[in-house]
Structures are given as C-alpha cells and as structure tokens.
Amino acid sequence: MPLRNADVMKFLAVWEMVHEMADEGMKASIERGKTTEKGEMASDPGAFVDGLAAIIDEKKDAIKAELIEGKDAEFDKDDSATARAVDEVRFEVAELRGKLESMSATLDAIQAKL
Amino acid sequence: MNARKRRRQIFWIITKHWWRAAVESRFGFVGITVRREVFARELRFAFEKLGPAFIKLGQLISIRPDMFPPQYVFEMENLRDSVTPTPFEEMKPVFEEELGKPAEELFESINPIPIGSASIAQVYKAKLAFDYKPVIGEVLPAGTDLAIKMVRPGSEEKIRGDIAAVTPLVNTLHKLKPLKRFNMPQLLQEFADSITSEIDLRIEGRTSDRFAFDFIDDPYVTTATIVWPQSSKSILTMQFVEGWHLHESDQATAAGVDARFLAIHGADVFMKQVMVVGRFHADMHQSNLLLTPGGKICYIDFGIMGEVKEEHKEAIAQILAATVYADAKRAIQYSADIGLIVRDSEREEVIGKVSALMKRTFSKSPRDVRGFAIGFLSILNEQRVVVPRGFGLLVKALVVVEGCAQTVYDDIDIVEAAETFTTELVLKHMLRPARLYKKLPLAIDAAINELIG
Numbered sequence: 001m002p003l004r005n006a007d008v009m010k011f012l013a014v015w016e017m018v019h020e021m022a023d024e025g026m027k028a029s030i031e032r033g034k035t036t037e038k039g040e041m042a043s044d045p046g047a048f049v050d051g052l053a054a055i056i057d058e059k060k061d062a063i064k065a066e067l068i069e070g071k072d073a074e075f076d077k078d079d080s081a082t083a084r085a086v087d088e089v090r091f092e093v094a095e096l097r098g099k100l101e102s103m104s105a106t107l108d109a110i111q112a113k114l
Numbered sequence: 115m116n117a118r119k120r121r122r123q124i125f126w127i128i129t130k131h132w133w134r135a136a137v138e139s140r141f142g143f144v145g146i147t148v149r150r151e152v153f154a155r156e157l158r159f160a161f162e163k164l165g166p167a168f169i170k171l172g173q174l175i176s177i178r179p180d181m182f183p184p185q186y187v188f189e190m191e192n193l194r195d196s197v198t199p200t201p202f203e204e205m206k207p208v209f210e211e212e213l214g215k216p217a218e219e220l221f222e223s224i225n226p227i228p229i230g231s232a233s234i235a236q237v238y239k240a241k242l243a244f245d246y247k248p249v250i251g252e253v254l255p256a257g258t259d260l261a262i263k264m265v266r267p268g269s270e271e272k273i274r275g276d277i278a279a280v281t282p283l284v285n286t287l288h289k290l291k292p293l294k295r296f297n298m299p300q301l302l303q304e305f306a307d308s309i310t311s312e313i314d315l316r317i318e319g320r321t322s323d324r325f326a327f328d329f330i331d332d333p334y335v336t337t338a339t340i341v342w343p344q345s346s347k348s349i350l351t352m353q354f355v356e357g358w359h360l361h362e363s364d365q366a367t368a369a370g371v372d373a374r375f376l377a378i379h380g381a382d383v384f385m386k387q388v389m390v391v392g393r394f395h396a397d398m399h400q401s402n403l404l405l406t407p408g409g410k411i412c413y414i415d416f417g418i419m420g421e422v423k424e425e426h427k428e429a430i431a432q433i434l435a436a437t438v439y440a441d442a443k444r445a446i447q448y449s450a451d452i453g454l455i456v457r458d459s460e461r462e463e464v465i466g467k468v469s470a471l472m473k474r475t476f477s478k479s480p481r482d483v484r485g486f487a488i489g490f491l492s493i494l495n496e497q498r499v500v501v502p503r504g505f506g507l508l509v510k511a512l513v514v515v516e517g518c519a520q521t522v523y524d525d526i527d528i529v530e531a532a533e534t535f536t537t538e539l540v541l542k543h544m545l546r547p548a549r550l551y552k553k554l555p556l557a558i559d560a561a562i563n564e565l566i567g
Contacts, residue, residue, distance in 0.1 A: 048439075051537075052537065052541075055534055055537065055538065087327075087330075091249070091250070091327045094249040094250065094323075095249055095320065095323060095324075097249065097342075098248075098249045098319075098320075098323065098340065098342040099316075099320075099342070101342040101343040102316060102319075102342045102343070102345050102346060104343070105212075105213045105214065105343055105344065105345070105346060106212065106213075106214075106346055106347075107214075108213065108214030108215070109210070109211060109212050109213055109214035109346070110214075111214065112210065112214040112215075
C-alpha cells in the first residue's frame with residue numbers, strides 16, 4: 001500500500017504528541033522533585049525519578065546561565081583533557097621547583113658545615 | 115633508660131591497665147561490646163602514659179578497622195596527643211643544621227613560644243622575610259604570617275628505641291592464640307615504616323600541595339601554602355591560616371561565615387576525594403580543619419592519606435549509593451569488587467544483619483553513620499570476613515567526616531548531604547561509554563524480551 005500524505009502527517013502528529021506528553025511529564029516530574037524534601041529520594045522509585053529530574057533541571061539552568069554570561073559551558077571545561085594535561089604538567093613543574101628550593105636550602109646547610 | 119628497664123616499665127603499665135579493665139568488666143562476665151569498650155579505654159590510658167611512640171601506635175590502630183575491633187579503633191581517636199614543649203633554645207640548632215642559617219636570618223621574625231606541641235613536632239609562628247611564589251596560589255608578600263612545624267630533636271631515636279624495646283614482648287604475645295589474629299609483629303613493622311614518612315615533613319608538604327591542586331577549582335577549599343625555601347626534612351614552613359576550629363563555628367557564623375553550608379560542602383569534598391581524585395585525607399579530625407574568615411574550609415596536616423584505585427571507584431560509588439538508599443544486598447554485592455568477600459554460605463545471613471542494622475541506624479534523623487559503621491564492622495568481625503585495608507580506612511574516614519560536620523551542626527545528616535553528589539556520580543559512572551558498550555547488548559535483550567515476552 002502506498003504511503004499517503006495523510007499517514008505522514010498523522011505520524012508526525014503522533015510524534016509531536018509523544019514529545020508534548022514527555023515534555024509535560026518531565027515538567028511535572030521536575031515540579032514534584034523540587035518540592036521533594038532532601039532525603040526523600042530514597043523513599044520510592046517515583047520519588048527518585050522526580051528528585052533526579054530536579055537535579056538535572058538545576059544543572060540545565062546552570063549551563064543556560066553560563067551560556068548567557070558568555071562563559072564556556074561546564075562540560076566543555078571538564079571534558080578538555082588537553083587543558084587538564086597542561087595543568088597537570090604545570091603543577092609538576094611547580095612541584096619540582098618547590099623540591100629544588102628545599103634541596104637548595106639543604107645544600108646551603110651542608111656547605112655551611114664545610 | 116636502657117631497653118630492659120623501659121621494657122619492664124611498658125610491661126607493668128600495660129599489665130596495670132589490663133588488670134583494671136579485667137576488674138571493671140567483671141572478668142569477662144559482661145557483654146562482648148562492653149568488655150571491648152572497657153579494655154580499649156584502659157589501653158588508651160596506658161598508651162597516653164607510655165608517651166610518643168605509643169601515642170603514634172594508638173593513632174595507627176585508629177586507622178586500621180581491618181585489623182582491630184571497632185571499639186578499639188574508635189577509642190584510639192580520643193588519644194590526647196599533647197606533650198610539654200621542648201625549649202626554643204634546643205630547637206634553634208635545627209635551623210642551621212638543616213637550612214644553613216640561623217632562624218633570625220631565615221625569617222623576618224619568629225616567636226620562640228610554640229603555638230602547638232604534639233608527640234613528634236611542635237609549631238611556631240613567624241613572619242616571611244621575602245616575597246615568595248608558592249607551588250599553588252598567589253605570591254605571598256614579605257611579612258606574611260607563617261606557621262613553622264618542626265620535628266623535635268631526638269623524637270625519631272626515642273620512638274625507634276621504644277620499638278626495639280617492645281619487639282621481644284610483641285613476638286612473645288604473638289605466640290598466644292587469642293592475639294595471633296591481630297598479627298602484632300606485622301603491625302609493629304608497619305608502624306616502624308610509617309614513622310619514617312611522618313618524620314620527613316617534606317612528604318606532608320608535597321601532599322598538601324597536591325591536595326591544593328586537586329581542589330584548585332573549588333572556591334570553598336583551601337590549604338596552608340607551603341614555603342619550600344624554608345622547609346626541609348624536619349622543618350615545614352607554611353602560611354599561617356587564620357580561622358576557627360569546628361567547635362568554634364558559632365564565632366564563625368557570627369562573623370558572617372556560612373558554617374552550615376561549609377559543613378555540608380565538606381561531605382561533598384570528601385566524596386570527591388574518594389571517588390574522583392582517588393586520594394583522601396584520612397586524618398581529618400577536628401584540629402586539622404579550620405573555617406576561614408573568607409568562608410572556606412582549610413585542610414591542614416596531611417600526615418595520613420588513603421588511596422583509592424581507579425578500578426575501585428565505581429564499586430565505592432555504588433556502595434555509597436546503596437548505603438544512601440539503604441540497600442544492603444547491593445552494598446554487599448559491590449563490596450566484593452573491592453575485595454570484601456562474604457562466603458556464599460553466609461551471604462544471606464550477612465545481608466539480613468546489615469539490612470536490620472541499616473533500618474536501626476538510618477530510620478532516625480539524622481542518620482547515625484557512626485553507629486552504622488561500628489555495627490557493620492562488628493558484623494564483618496563476627497563473621498570473620500577479611501576487611502581490605504583501604505575499605506576499613508574509608509569507612510573510618512566517613513565516620514570522621516560525619517563527626518566533623520556534626521560538630522558544626524548536630525542535626526546534619528551527611529548521607530543526605532551527599533545524596534545529590536553520590537547520585538550524580540553513580541549516574542556518571544553508569545553512563546561511561548565503556549560501561550554502556552558492555553551493558554547495551556544486555557539492555558537490548560531485556561527490552562526485546564519485555565516487548566515480545
């Protein structure tokens with residue numbers, strides 16, 4: 001049977017309806033999660049999902065705020081393995097400098113005794 | 115005092131306190147928990163009388179719940195580690211000996227009266243003589259207040275002398291059947307090894323720098339900056355940090371510091387140390403933490419650190435999540451991944467006991483983590499389950515974190531405080547690409563079964 005225009009439209013409508021329902025469900029879950037007292041997440045699976053939705057929503061708002069401020073998003077910063085590696089090396093160099101400074105003082109002490 | 119005399123002194127002091135404990139516990143006719151508490155308390159009193167080596171030994175026991183019953187482990191936390199300070203005149207030669215210059219030349223000024231004195235070291239206050247760029251953080255300008263931690267001359271020799279004196283005694287005690295499982299000769303050897311690293315303050319300084327680097331992005335965490343040109347094996351010079359101890363949190367709050375937030379954040383910092391960084395401050399008692407006027411938690415004294423292997427992080431995250439959600443079965447299941455093996459024949463019994471313990475300790479608010487830890491370790495002890503050292507240290511550290519947080523606010527529930535962080539972390543671990551790759555076929559199978567089943 002050939003695919004009719006009406007079928008495509010119906011599929012898209014159903015698709016949109018699913019999204020709408022999921023969106024409303026998510027929003028309701030977030031609202032419930034926000035009113036959940038801390039510690040209540042463990043009470044039942046429903047409370048856990050609501051609490052989790054609220055946590056994710058908080059994270060979303062934080063990312064949104066960072067984007068508005070023009071800052072790099074948190075995940076960009078975290079995921080930057082290169083930047084972390086550079087920081088790591090920079091720290092090791094500074095640490096080495098600290099060691100050298102301490103060793104230099106020890107050398108001074110030995111020299112003073114000679 | 116020669117070794118034989120000292121050995122006799124040690125023997126008599128311990129015997130006296132053992133006898134006192136025996137009488138108090140009606141020669142064993144009280145419950146095992148009370149009996150252990152009484153003996154642990156008397157052993158602590160004996161250690162306090164016997165001096166620095168035994169205070170250090172007690173501190174070692176306090177971080178080994180894998181070897182000792184929990185009553186001993188938690189009693190040793192109360193050891194009073196204060197000794198009469200050595201006069202500054204006797205400490206002064208150490209500066210020239212190790213840094214090549216007298217104290218007056220090394221610092222702008224130094225106060226000869228110590229601000230702290232413990233079994234091995236004492237601390238002086240001084241002022242920095244020049245600008246210094248530390249390993250981490252901003253330049254310290256000349257005139258900055260400093261704290262100088264110095265190992266007391268002769269400390270190492272005294273401790274090693276005590277170790278030599280007790281070695282024959284320990285070897286004899288090890289032959290007694292009831293004491294065999296404590297493996298005291300091994301503990302003594304471990305103690306001797308740990309003294310080497312405690313005496314070398316450079317190790318502590320480097321750990322402090324590393325901790326500062328690990329938490330460089332956390333605006334609420336700080337450490338005392340190390341001044342390396344004035345540091346050596348027996349001298350650790352660091353920035354003097356102004357602040358309030360945890361029991362003075364009322365004063366911090368009055369000065370505008372959000373002490374409650376910091377207490378909760380402290381629990382998150384601990385979780386991050388364990389599950390993200392993989393190194394944790396394992397000696398976090400109250401005097402090693404300060405609340406600063408700038409609204410930060412300052413961590414000091416990095417003498418004892420615990421390590422978490424990369425491959426154990428997920429299991430620990432799962433165990434913590436299982437604890438948060440009071441799921442004993444899951445906690446025992448994931449404990450096996452870090453070496454805590456419960457025999458199959460005893461698994462159900464242990465799960466039942468842990469579950470009952472969780473109900474008892476976690477049903478009230480705030481949850482009683484200390485009660486849970488003591489009960490949990492006691493169950494493992496009764497069932498003769500071997501507790502891996504790292505696991506024991508972790509449980510102990512978690513209890514100490516709770517103690518610290520509750521000093522600030524006694525109604526703080528650290529399990530609740532860590533709930534968001536632990537949940538996020540478990541999700542992060544669960545959504546790792548490698549894990550998903552492993553689990554996806556199983557999930558698809560399950561989904562197909564659900565749809566067509």
